[in-house]
Structures are given as C-alpha cells and as structure tokens.
Amino acid sequence: MDKIPVAVLGATGAVGQRFIQLLADHPWFEIAALTGSERTSGGKYRQVCRWVLDEDIPETIGEMTVRDSDPTLPARIVFSALPSRVARPLESAFAEAGYIVCSNAAAYRQEPDVPLIIPEVNGEHLSLLERQRATREWQGLIVTSPNCTATGLVMPLKALDQAFGVRQVFVTTLQAVSGAGYPGVPYLDIIDNIIPNIPGEAEKIQQETKLLLGKMVDGERQSAEIRLSIQTNRVPVIDGHTVNMAVKFDRRPSPAEAIDVLAGFRGSEGTCDLPSAPEFPILVRTEPDRPQPRRDRNASSGMSVTVGSIRPCPLLDLRLISVVHNTLRGAASGSILNAELLVAKGYL
Amino acid sequence: MDKIPVAVLGATGAVGQRFIQLLADHPWFEIAALTGSERTSGGKYRQVCRWVLDEDIPETIGEMTVRDSDPTLPARIVFSALPSRVARPLESAFAEAGYIVCSNAAAYRQEPDVPLIIPEVNGEHLSLLERQRATREWQGLIVTSPNCTATGLVMPLKALDQAFGVRQVFVTTLQAVSGAGYPGVPYLDIIDNIIPNIPGEAEKIQQETKLLLGKMVDGERQSAEIRLSIQTNRVPVIDGHTVNMAVKFDRRPSPAEAIDVLAGFRGSEGTCDLPSAPEFPILVRTEPDRPQPRRDRNASSGMSVTVGSIRPCPLLDLRLISVVHNTLRGAASGSILNAELLVAKGYL
Amino acid sequence: MDKIPVAVLGATGAVGQRFIQLLADHPWFEIAALTGSERTSGGKYRQVCRWVLDEDIPETIGEMTVRDSDPTLPARIVFSALPSRVARPLESAFAEAGYIVCSNAAAYRQEPDVPLIIPEVNGEHLSLLERQRATREWQGLIVTSPNCTATGLVMPLKALDQAFGVRQVFVTTLQAVSGAGYPGVPYLDIIDNIIPNIPGEAEKIQQETKLLLGKMVDGERQSAEIRLSIQTNRVPVIDGHTVNMAVKFDRRPSPAEAIDVLAGFRGSEGTCDLPSAPEFPILVRTEPDRPQPRRDRNASSGMSVTVGSIRPCPLLDLRLISVVHNTLRGAASGSILNAELLVAKGYL
C-alpha cells in the first residue's frame, strides 16, 4: 500500500520536531510537507530549525523546504503543532479545505463538536464528527489530542472509572520542563528548584479530564461528573510528567483490585492494533520507588502510562502515581495515534 | 555572661555539621566538645570529617579532637545528631547523667513523656518534662525536635488550626536531597528524575503532626484529631522541602482570611525573643509562582517557613504550599531554638 | 560623610540586579536612580523587573521609578550594565555630560584610551584617563571592567607574572550559566550536558588578558606579549567560572614557589583598603579536589579568586585551576571596586 502523505504544521517548534522524528519511519504515513512561520518559510528545514531533540534530524527531512501554513499542501492529513495564537484560524482553514487535521494545539479542544481523543479512552467520541460535519461547512475535519498532563491522569482514571466509578480526584502534578516548549524554562529558574502553579494548566487538566471521561448521550458528549482539585508544579526533569493522585470511587476497590483493573486495561476495541499503540496502555509497577519519570517515561516507546504506588488513602479511597511521556504519548505520538484511529475507522 | 558550654553528638554527619556551623557564632552557646563514631573518635575534626557544607569549617572547630559519645563531656547541653540506631541508648545515658539533651534524632519523638517541640507551635508541651522526671531516673532531660517535613507542614497548620480548626489535610511533599543525609542520594538516581515514597517518611510526618498539634490535658499530651493523607517524593533540589497541602476546617476561611492569620502568626509567647527565632515564623508570598525552595529556603536565615499559593480547594477548603529549610529550621536550627527555649524557661 | 549618589544603567537585567543588590548597603554609595529600556521606563522597579536573584529586591529600591538612560540623572557615578548594542552611545553621552562611568559592558574595553581595570592587577592603568581627557571632549570619564572569565584568569596570572614572567598560557574554561545573562541558557540545552565554544568568548578573554597584563610605557598601554590558546565550555553550574590553565614562564617555579606567590598576592598598593576589596584577592586551596565552583565562588563575598590544583605540567611549566564568581568579582562587584578606586584616587 502506498503511504498516506501527511504534513506537519508548525514543524520547527519542539512538538513539531517530535512529529517529524516519529513520522520519519511511520508504516502508514509519509511526510510530504512541513510548514513554519513567516521567518522560516522558504528555507531548508535543517537550516531554519533550531533542532532540540537529542537524536539528529532525519536525513531526508533536513533537506525539505519549509512552506507557509496554507491549505494547499500535498497531503491528506495534517498534524498541527501550531502555536496557540494562530492555531484556530489555520486549523479551520485546513479542515474547510478538506484536510484531516489532527491537532495537538488547545484551540478547538473545548468545542462541543470537536472530538478530544485518546483512542484507548474515548474512541467512541469520534461520533461527534457527524455533528461537526453537520454544523460546519468543512470538507475535512478536526480531531484534537489532550493536554499532556491530562493524558497521564485520564488513562488510569478511565480504567478505574469503568470498574469502580470515579467521583473525586485530588491531583498534584510534577511536570517536566519540556512541557513548556523550547526555549521554555531557563536553567537559572529551575535548577535546584521547584516552581508551583504552571499558568493555565490546572484549568486545562480539569476541563479536559471531564470531557475525556464523558459519555456520548444522544449524539452529544456529556462532561463526566467528577470533582477535581489540582495543584501543578514545574520540576527539574527533562521529559515525563508525574501525577500524584488520590481518588474517591462509587465502590472502593482494594489496591489489589485496582492493580488488576489497571494492568488489564486494553482500551477501546481495536485500538491496540494501531501501529503506534502500545500492547498495554497502562503498565503497573509494584516496586515501592516507582514510577519515576526518567526510568518509566520511555515505556513502550513512550506510549504506555506507568502507574504505581497504589495505596489506600485515609481521606479518599486510593492513592496512586502515574508517569506519562509528555511529548510522546502526551503530545506528538498521541496525535499520530489519533490519525491512525481515523484511518482505521475509515475517515480518510 | 559566660557562654554555656555545649556539645554536639554525631558531629561528623551532615546534621552535625549544620550544628557546628550554627553554634560557632552563637550568642549564648559555645562548642566545648564534639563526638563521633569509633572510626573518627580521637582524630582532629578537620581530618576525620568529610565536610559537605559549602562554607568552610569554622576555624577553631577544625582543630578540636573528636571524642567518644560518653556522658563525660564538659558541657551542660548536648545536641544530638546521632544516627538512629545508636541515638536511643546514648541520649538516655546523657540525660541520666544530668545533661540537657536537645535531640534531632527520631528515637524518643514518640515517647509520651518526651516533649516534641517547635517553640512557636507547642512550647507548652515542655510541661511533659515534669512527668519525664517523675517517671525516669534522669538527672537531666531530653527534648526532641520533629522531622524536617513535619516542621514545614505544622507551622502553617498551627496558625490555621488556632483560627479555623483543622480537620483533614491532604499532603504531597517534594523533598530535597539533603534530607537523606550524606552521601545520601546518588546523582545517578535523582538527576532528571523524581523518586516517590521516601521510606518511613509519611508515617513520621503523620504521627508527629498529630503530636505537635495536640493539646495538654491534665498533664498529658493528647494527639490532635486530624486525618492526614500523605504522599512523599524526593526531588532534585539541594535544600528546602516543598509541601503541597489541602486543608478542611471546622470553619472554612477565605484565602484572604487565611493569609491574615498566617502572616500575623507569632507563635507561643516569648519565643520571638529567642536569639535564633525569626521575627515572623511564617512569611506569606502572594506572587503566583511562589514559594520556591531555592528562592525561599533561606528566609530569615532559614528559620521562617514560607507559605503561598493559597487558594480555594474544590474538594476540601483551602490549598496552600509551604517551603521549609529542611536542615536549618527542620533540623539543626530547630534543635538550637529548643535549647534556647529551655534556657529561657529556666531548665538549665 | 554623605554618601555619593550613583545610578545603575540597565538596572533590570541580570547584572543590573547584582549592582542593585550590592549597592543597596554600600558604605560609600547610594542608589539615586535606575534606568531601563523603553519598555520598562516609567514603571516601578518592582513591577517592571523580572527579578532573578535568590534574595529579594531590597525594600527601598523596589519602589523606585525606572528612568530613561539620559544623562540627566541625579548621580555622580553611573554603573553601566547596558546591553552591548546600546552601551556605546549611551556611555559616551554620560561621560560627555560629566559622569564617572564604571562600565561592565564590552563597548569600550578595547579602546586605547579607556582603562580596563582590575584594581589589584593594573590600577596604574588609570593614568590612561589623562589621555582620555585630552583626546575626547568629555567632562566625565569611562572606566571598564573586564570579561568575567578574564578576571578569573588574570588574577593568578598577574601574581605569577610579577614573580616568574608568564610567556604562554593554555586555557580551558568551564563557565557557569549565569554568564549568559537571563533568560540565558534553556534548561533543556544544558542539563546533563556540556556545550563547547561560547560565541565570541575566547577572543574577548585573549584580548583582555593581554591588556590587563600590559605595562604603561610613556603614557601608553602596551599589550603583554603572551601567547594564549583558549577553549571555552558552558557547564551546568549556576554561578562560578572554573578556569583550567597551564602556564609557561620565563623562570619555571616549583608548585610550592607558585603557591607562596599566589597566597601572598595583595595587588596594587592601596586597593586592599577599598570597602569591596577582599583581604586576599587570591585564596589558595591545597585539597586535591579544589577549587570547586559551588564551594569556592562565594569566598570573601565573591571577591576572591580561589586557586588550587597547582601541579607541574609535562608540556608547559605549571598547571593550576581558578574559580571566580562571574557575576560578583567578574561583573558587578568588579565595577563597584573600580568606582571605589576612582573615588580613593580623587577622580570624583
């Protein structure tokens, strides 16, 4: 089968680079175009991009010319790593012009007719696309992937919610520096330090968690009725968000029951066969000193959320900790998995 | 007035070094003796001690000979930085022999007749010493100072408890590496990483918090009736424990009311005149990105607990964050302040 | 005596902040004005400045209004922490208008009639000011302080040059992140990493070293005839540049002779009585694992250069390592010491 031509919008930023790294060897997709800002457009990718990943730029991509983000790209699917201030008009222009837009930006995440998807968690929310088509005059479509921290929170919550009914969640995050993009956080601010209250982050996590755990009722997505209290912190870690959580359930599970449910979680039907999907979306570690971001972030090529430290909570029911790779599962890989799901479901 | 001769037990360890640094210029106390282990005893301090603090060994102390931890030292007060496995028999031997023992070790913290003291919080618990004298055949006495994290947690809780009645506390700690002593945590384990579940720490914090906030009733100390859920984490920070907490009260205060109470807290009567006491035991920062361990740990020479990020909590009542210097207020300086309190109260 | 009113040009940057921190309690100087950019001018310092130092903004300074960098400030001396692109015209405007300009910027460091001064090293170069006055139509004057790394290199070289004649120097630097200003180096670039070749740095170090070690001959400053090979590196350290050097001399000293000369170095006559001058400009450490930036950068309030690891070199004559606090002795404190020298020499 010929590979599907795809484009990366905002290809020179940190998330854009991850898209390129991941798509360079993708079994279904082939990078056909890259777009950048006014400053970089027209230049060779290798020359205009301040590449920040440890591995080098894939050889063939380095020679590609960066283009404007106009909906005239030789691609069927576009992955958006656009900065928030331009994502809204550009993504809709592409959708209108018939492209499938898989966005990692926040612009459309809250729209009632735009699916916010983690395939294993809520693939059935894709049915919102019918409404999207009916409402908007787009030839194409937009599907979004959630905030990186929400991903690490929601994956275990979904597994537990199915089994025990999640009611309240207490969340304290320890978020990696790469979550702030590049150049992001200065060394002088974060070395030997912790910075509380990442601006706007707690609100995003709360809203997106409720959407992701929401149910489809009569073609509409209903926000989950969950109460969350969220405290965010930036920590001196390169990649990998750690989420300390405590959960109150409809029916209190023992730690052993919770472990069984988490370790056995496979996600919505069919997703585990997608090329970027991990065999197990959740890995459970039982060592007392796990999960750790440096040692667990790369589990299943950064696609599994690692969960551990599962204990009874004296105030709510259970405490647990998850680690998610924030720029892989929590960003670029997450959007690519969404694109794979769309292809598998016949949306192309 | 002649200075009071004091000794440091376990003077070569990390906390012992802090005692020496702080006592070298103390207005009331004078270091008369240092003790070490079998390995170091008999040697010059400078030669047998692997000094780890950034500032140099105080000149005069470096030449002192390290002695055995026998209760024959030319001192009235002994500060114990003994490792836990030897603290119990040695501290009681000193107390029996008539010394005032101000201990930073955990050995006697849970004993019902041994005061566990933060002067600003529960100076009145010193009245337990009457029972200690009555029960044990000691010529001297033992007073203990709490776990470093408990100190950063209890200081704001005490202020809030007096005003609003604390009922439930949700705690997530981000603890500095120096809390593990020296050599402590290898660089290879903690750089670019977070390690959850410091062994034994959550239990200590819970028990000590209840004791510190307890009331004296008929000469007995009653544990406070508070429910706590505690998750600990080790983070790549040199000094300064960060405590994320959420609190449920008898009477819910607004953030502004809580700030007023915290900023106005002066602690038990008389303590603010002690030489090591800060003018304000709690400093409130209102910037959204504070407190931070590197920027706040040294407030008031490391003796004030800095509190900030005070917000309503959707699950309990209020969320807030405190930072405490774990080896100063949370260890050596805390014990020295206890000794000052004992002197001021006439226990010498 | 009334304090001398001074101003800080470029007061909101990282070096400007150090000037403010150091001048807030200065025995001779008093901050009378602060200047900023178009963006910050007119605002309250506390509000327009992104303060990055660990200690807080001095209370009184926070309320001052930031002004334009026009030569109409109520000050006699101005300290320049201006960015390089504006330093040249602004500093000359102030000198022309009669101010004594003590500059930490590079703009005038290479001018043949502008003294580049480390008081202990080449205070006699101030005699260039006669020529400066004769040549330029300035009512005031400009004196510059050198690059931070050059300071840590030249201090020991000067002591050794006087005694043994320095001919060749091999230099490898390990430079702290604060040397790049704020925001400076992203955490993502430098954590767990080394970055070689700080742009333009080797050239500055080479040129300034030759000037600083140069002699005054018939009213002109002659560059020292020294050959240098310099390799620079950025390392994950907050403050404190480490300079690994090897030196070839006219007369080869033993390590012991070198130590005597370095430890006995007091600098040009009179400088050690200046308020910011350390008792010893060079401290020699003989422990095998010293000097270290974190443990030695604050020696003498950051004003002494610490030297150690003095050993025979199989290729040249001696190897040694120095550590200098790059934003204190190597920047703000260095300029303040220059101002003190000018006052002491009657230039005010």
Next chain:
Amino acid sequence: MDKIPVAVLGATGAVGQRFIQLLADHPWFEIAALTGSERTSGGKYRQVCRWVLDEDIPETIGEMTVRDSDPTLPARIVFSALPSRVARPLESAFAEAGYIVCSNAAAYRQEPDVPLIIPEVNGEHLSLLERQRATREWQGLIVTSPNCTATGLVMPLKALDQAFGVRQVFVTTLQAVSGAGYPGVPYLDIIDNIIPNIPGEAEKIQQETKLLLGKMVDGERQSAEIRLSIQTNRVPVIDGHTVNMAVKFDRRPSPAEAIDVLAGFRGSEGTCDLPSAPEFPILVRTEPDRPQPRRDRNASSGMSVTVGSIRPCPLLDLRLISVVHNTLRGAASGSILNAELLVAKGYL
C-alpha cells in the same frame, strides 16, 4: 550457528549491568552465567541486584541465579566487570582454567604480555597473546579494554597519528558521573558544581594512551613517544565523557585535512564487520556548538566517538573536542567488541 555461551563476572555492578543489557540480544553470544560477590551469590539476579539502568532488566536474565566467581562456569568467554581489588586473582584463575577473559578492569592493563585493545586502533596488539601463552601457564587468555576516557582520546589521536604523527597532547577532561560507578558521586557533591582531579585518572589515561598508540616491534609492544599533560574534571553529566585536547604533530595539518582524516577513519582491517562495530568509529560534527555529551553520546548506539570543534591552536597545532559514551564504547561495549574480534580472529 549456536551462540557462544558467555559469563559476566561482577554482574551486579554498574558495568556488569551494561554487559547484561548489551549481551541479552547479542547475535553471537548468549549469557550462560552471572557471578557476584559473597553477599549476592546464590540469589536471583533480579532480587540481589540494585539495577540502575533506565531500561529494565532483560526478562530472562532477571531469573538467573548469581554464582560465585569460580572458574567452573558453563561458558567459553567471560566478561570481567570485577572490582579492582579482586580482579587480578580471579581473572588469572579463569585464564588459567581455559577461559577467554575480556576484562574491563584495570588489573592487567599494564602487563607487557596482556593486550590492551581497541579493535579499530590496535587490533594487531593481539599478537602479544603468543607471548602471554609462552610466559604464563594459561590454557585461556586475557585481553583488556582501556579506561573510558583513554578510549575517547585515543580514537581520534590514532587517526591523526597515522596521518600526521602525534607528538604532544594537551588534555582537559569533563567526565560524566557514571564513570564513578554506582552509587558513585552523591548528588550533593556534584549538582551545580565541578570537581577537579579524579583520583588516579590522569595517570591511567597517560599510560594507556601510550600503550594503545604503541607499535609492535619484534613481538614486543613499544610505548608511543608522546608527551601528554592531562587535567581531569568531574562534571554533572550522566553519561558521556568530553575530552578537550590540543595536539602537536610532526607535520601540522589544516583543520580541513584533519577533518578528512578523522571522518575517513575506518580502523584496523576487518573490525568494521564485527557485529558491535560502528560503520564509522569517528563521527565528525562541524556545527560550532558540538560535540555535546547528551546529544552525541549515543551516536552509533554509543560506539562512535564524536569529534568536533577542530581549530588551529596558537600554542600547539590543532585543538579538537571528542565525546565518548563512557559506559558503552568506553567500557562494556568496548570489551564485547574485543571478544568479537577474538572470535573473528579464531582465538576461540
């Protein structure tokens, strides 16, 4: 072909773990036995080993029983990661009993009849084994791999020596923390810091560099006549030693000539076909800010030495910087490549 059974001596240490990680999927070798200390012998590997690598213990290895280091193991080749104090007697016992010992320990590196080998550099030194057999009454043999830093230094020196004749080398190292093993360097010592003078390291680098670059003359290995001056530093980097060097040649090359020689280096004949050999043992980076340990250490799975910053030196002839992965090419992978060379040359 059946795989060759191999054993790892000292399998629970940091280098031993690397051996296991690398051998778990080796095309020629199969782990048949693991040995440990008295403390760990008899236990399951997973239970007695404090595993420190980021990736997990290979599944099948975790269940193996750790054995004593007796020469009764069901293996043909043994890889020694033994601590230095026991390496000497144990390695000779294995060699005597007929095993091929590929050692990463320093015990036998200086022996005149024991090859110290980097296959691409001096594979012909294996001819020393004839003398080893003649002198010692061993049924087997010992071949050693060099110090990690020496490897990063010698690889480019060899290429340059063949072309231009190396005479003098000035070396300043910036060595990663993993070079000190586990637990190795405490976080409290190395964060925000540099520690000079790694004990014993400069001597090893000097001696081994001369041996590795030495020529075989009449069956004897003659040390290369090169003068080196070496300054070592420990830096806060996890993996990857950076070597700043300046070189004087018999015939001075231009940087471009040096680049050609380095980039074209393929090493001794036949080595590039070994399974662990990189296609190019030296990679040349021409960006001004390379090489960097975090971004270059994993080049060719950690088997290529990356060289860059090649410039004229005002004192010697050329300056350059190399980065080598100290626990892969510089330790475990290096020894495995030696074993592959021995197999290819028919020593099994």
